Amino acid sequence: MSGLEDIFHLLFTANLWQATLAAAVLLLLPALGGTISERSGVVNIAMEGMMLTGAFFAVVADLAFHNAWLATGVAVLAGALMATIHAVVSIQFRADQIVSGIAINIFAAGLTVFLANRIYGLQDVGHVGPTEGLPYIDIPGLDHIPFFGKVLFQQNVVVYMALVLLVLVHVVLFRTRLGLRIRAVGEHPQAADTAGINVYRIRYSAVITSGLLSGLAGAFLAIGISNTFVPNMTDGRGYIALAAMIFGKWTPFGAFIACLIFGLGQAIYDNNSIIHVSPYLLSTLPYILTLVVLAGLVGRATPPAADGLPYVPGSE
Amino acid sequence: MPFGSVVFAFAVGALIVGATGANPFSAYAGLLCGGLGIGCTQGENPALEISNTIVFAIPLITAGVAVALPFRAGLFNIGAEGQLLAGSIACTAIGIKFNTLPAPILLPMVLVGGMAAGALWAGIPGVLKATVGAHEVVTTIMLNYIAQWLLRFLIIGGPLQLGPGTSKSLPIGEGARLATLLPADNSLIIFGLPASVYRVHTGLLIALAAAALFAFLLWRTSFGYEIRAVGQSQKAARYAGVSVRRTIILTMVIAGAFSGLAGAVQIAGVDHNLTDKYFSDTTGFDAIAVALLGLGSAVGIVLAAVLFGALHAGGAIMQSDAGISSNLVLVLQALILFSIAANFVGAIRRGLPFGRAPAALPPELPPAAGLMTEAAAAPPEPT
Numbered sequence: 001m002s003g004l005e006d007i008f009h010l011l012f013t014a015n016l017w018q019a020t021l022a023a024a025v026l027l028l029l030p031a032l033g034g035t036i037s038e039r040s041g042v043v044n045i046a047m048e049g050m051m052l053t054g055a056f057f058a059v060v061a062d063l064a065f066h067n068a069w070l071a072t073g074v075a076v077l078a079g080a081l082m083a084t085i086h087a088v089v090s091i092q093f094r095a096d097q098i099v100s101g102i103a104i105n106i107f108a109a110g111l112t113v114f115l116a117n118r119i120y121g122l123q124d125v126g127h128v129g130p131t132e133g134l135p136y137i138d139i140p141g142l143d144h145i146p147f148f149g150k151v152l153f154q155q156n157v158v159v160y161m162a163l164v165l166l167v168l169v170h171v172v173l174f175r176t177r178l179g180l181r182i183r184a185v186g187e188h189p190q191a192a193d194t195a196g197i198n199v200y201r202i203r204y205s206a207v208i209t210s211g212l213l214s215g216l217a218g219a220f221l222a223i224g225i226s227n228t229f230v231p232n233m234t235d236g237r238g239y240i241a242l243a244a245m246i247f248g249k250w251t252p253f254g255a256f257i258a259c260l261i262f263g264l265g266q267a268i269y270d271n272n273s274i275i276h277v278s279p280y281l282l283s284t285l286p287y288i289l290t291l292v293v294l295a296g297l298v299g300r301a302t303p304p305a306a307d308g309l310p311y312v313p314g315s316e
Numbered sequence: 317m318p319f320g321s322v323v324f325a326f327a328v329g330a331l332i333v334g335a336t337g338a339n340p341f342s343a344y345a346g347l348l349c350g351g352l353g354i355g356c357t358q359g360e361n362p363a364l365e366i367s368n369t370i371v372f373a374i375p376l377i378t379a380g381v382a383v384a385l386p387f388r389a390g391l392f393n394i395g396a397e398g399q400l401l402a403g404s405i406a407c408t409a410i411g412i413k414f415n416t417l418p419a420p421i422l423l424p425m426v427l428v429g430g431m432a433a434g435a436l437w438a439g440i441p442g443v444l445k446a447t448v449g450a451h452e453v454v455t456t457i458m459l460n461y462i463a464q465w466l467l468r469f470l471i472i473g474g475p476l477q478l479g480p481g482t483s484k485s486l487p488i489g490e491g492a493r494l495a496t497l498l499p500a501d502n503s504l505i506i507f508g509l510p511a512s513v514y515r516v517h518t519g520l521l522i523a524l525a526a527a528a529l530f531a532f533l534l535w536r537t538s539f540g541y542e543i544r545a546v547g548q549s550q551k552a553a554r555y556a557g558v559s560v561r562r563t564i565i566l567t568m569v570i571a572g573a574f575s576g577l578a579g580a581v582q583i584a585g586v587d588h589n590l591t592d593k594y595f596s597d598t599t600g601f602d603a604i605a606v607a608l609l610g611l612g613s614a615v616g617i618v619l620a621a622v623l624f625g626a627l628h629a630g631g632a633i634m635q636s637d638a639g640i641s642s643n644l645v646l647v648l649q650a651l652i653l654f655s656i657a658a659n660f661v662g663a664i665r666r667g668l669p670f671g672r673a674p675a676a677l678p679p680e681l682p683p684a685a686g687l688m689t690e691a692a693a694a695p696p697e698p699t
Binding site: 045085089090093094095096098099100102103104106107109110111112113114115116117118119231232236239242243246278280281283284287288290291294295296303 | 338394444657
């Protein structure tokens with residue numbers, strides 16, 4: 001079995017783990033967003049669309065301003081704008097949150113290509129120059145540590161940002177008053193309301209935060225990793241992030257572990273030339289693993305109690 | 317059908333088109349011509365455009381049923397797409413393997429095979445929901461992607477691939493194909509074109525039968541009563557002696573059979589092989605809009621499917637005639653979904669711009685479609 005031997009060999013290369021971490025971060029950002037949103041009681045299957053919107057506007061802004069940071073800011077805002085639509089429709093109008101999420105994803109898929117054609121004609125959006133992409137930064141002094149230097153300290157700037165955000169989201173959710181409020185609103189909005197917490201404000205903020213994070217992931221994808229926009233370039237990553245959120249049982253670090261597992265799959269997929277499994281079959285793994293988790297074979301995945309239920313003030 | 321939601325979507329869509337400096341009227345004129353054959357200016361044949369619309373509507377009817385039926389039981393089947401692909405795959409595999417069999421044997425085989433594959437693909441979420449309470453929205457999303465990647469494997473380097481370097485499958489046998497409604501005869505001229513260019517196929521009759529079966533099942537059988545009872549209240553249904561678990565599993569299995577049939581008919585009636593076009597197929601997602609817009613009634617589903625069929629067929633003409641990307645159709649579809657779900661029209665009618673009245677799903681749908689319902693929090697009791 002030379003295939004197994006090849007994979008075994010691959011597992012000891014720093015390149016593989018460097019790629020794994022980058023792929024994981026691309027999933028981690030929307031997964032963190034989903035975790036925050038669902039902890040507040042708003043189901044969010046719209047990360048795919050928010051990411052795609054972010055990716056598109058990152059490229060548009062980068063081509064217009066030739067500044068990756070400005071482009072990232074625009075992408076983050078674009079993601080937040082999509083999230084605001086989801087928030088208004090599902091919190092204010094109490095629409096079904098799944099229908100709203102599906103609508104966001106379809107809206108993003110259609111709008112990005114429609115706008116691309118309006119702005120650039122019926123052709124590709126085109127490449128962003130490599131110098132205008134989000135930079136890769138080697139952390140001086142640490143980047144030469146054998147193995148770990150390459151894996152942890154020779155990464156895109158977004159990777160470092162995401163790891164900081166991971167810790168931040170964990171601390172906010174579980175160590176601060178704000179986090180307690182978010183979780184209270186997601187578990188028992190009536191009680192939270194009685195205790196003087198503004199349920200709508202918390203839910204709006206949580207959903208919009210998920211848009212900010214997903215927009216950042218979109219920018220990372222479009223002007224950090226690929227330097228171009230192609231239609232539907234997120235290719236289901238927002239849904240894998242959703243899976244990671246569930247896999248991680250609605251906790252930031254749980255989601256991160258899931259993202260690392262899925263990211264490893266992606267990295268092996270990208271190194272496909274030396275292994276002999278169909279990359280397409282390999283791509284089903286994140287989804288199958290999530291089904292296994294949902295089937296209760298690896299402990300129960302229990303969502304926040306009020307997840308998906310619109311809050312009607314004064315209701316029991 | 318909530319026409320107000322459609323009007324709302326077109327109005328907002330026109331604003332979006334106008335905001336980008338294009339003319340919304342010429343965009344919609346293209347849609348109208350391509351969808352319904354009305355007001356064509358570039359010499360398009362109206363009969364051919366209507367024929368194309370019906371071809372698009374056929375799978376939407378059957379898949380729409382596959383979403384509408386579980387809705388009645390309080391289940392949200394986002395997995396119609398994966399179930400449809402499973403049906404297409406099974407139909408193709410059987411149609412290739414037994415390609416020498418005559419139509420009276422092979423055609424039922426590929427259609428039933430497609431239904432079985434779809435039923436299996438929906439049965440897994442059904443069983444998981446009924447036994448451990450795993451939410452069907454999440455499990456069906458996962459199975460959508462598993463089906464999609466499986467399809468890529470099968471026709472790129474896998475056992476169904478036509479040949480090295482291609483991304484399509486071998487064609488199915490002649491006996492596995494559904495006939496077109498009009499004879500494939502070049503000498504017969506209908507509405508100024510040879511009959512063979514009209515692609516409307518006998519799958520239309522299958523789709524209409526599926527819609528009729530849906531109405532019969534739901535309103536004229538005791539199982540339909542059980543579905544509706546579970547959708548209204550699982551607790552009440554249980555007290556009335558309905559096995560909630562059995563109803564959930566069976567509803568999903570039947571819904572999957574409908575989706576699988578839609579996928580099989582698409583192969584047998586239109587494409588005759590799997591191609592990379594199926595990677596970006598959205599029929600199963602369009603079906604959600606069809607089911608919501610059709611308010612879960614058979615007639616409504618057929619009308620909504622024709623509307624979305626017309627939008628898809630019209631998108632191509634809009635792009636070629638008016639130079640507006642056919643992706644505008646997706647924007648309109650999303651706006652229709654937003655509008656139905658949030659009941660914008662009702663809010664506007666009540667003069668309340670920020671929708672204070674509780675109005676979530678259309679009134680005829682059960683309220684249990686939210687992501688984490690009572691069944692997810694606690695699995696149904698064994699009965």
